[in-house]
Amino acid sequence: MRTVNIRVSGRVQGVGFRYLTKLAADEKQITGSVKNEENGDVTIVAQGPESTIAFFIQTVKSSPSPMGKVKKMVVHELPNEPHYTSFEVLY
Known part of the structure; x- marks a missing residue:
């Protein structure tokens, strides 16, 4: 099990980025969250x-x-706790 924090810069707000990221995560059975x-x-x-x-x-x-x-994208490893149960879009 691997947990990462990904910080993304560019044209990533107002273009459906969070919603489509959630769809990609759900398709791959990835748990966690995405937020602006x-x-x-x-x-x-x-x-x-x-x-x-x-x-x-x-x-x-x-x-x-x-x-x-x-x-730009920066990826940081995180400890595997807590265990997430779904992938959510946060507001």
Whole structure:
């Protein structure tokens, strides 16, 4: 099990980025959350098997939204606690 915090910058707000990130996470059975930040970034916490998380990170880097554009992405490892049970869009 791997848990990561992903901070994404670019055209990632107002383009369906959070919703499509949730769909991608649900499809891969990744748990965690996604939320907009006041500075225009998006923060994602993702938890799942190592290989699935690696694929999810690539999906986010490519932008799950056709209208989005990721200019910068920073990934930090997190301890595996708590165990998330679903993937949620936070407001």
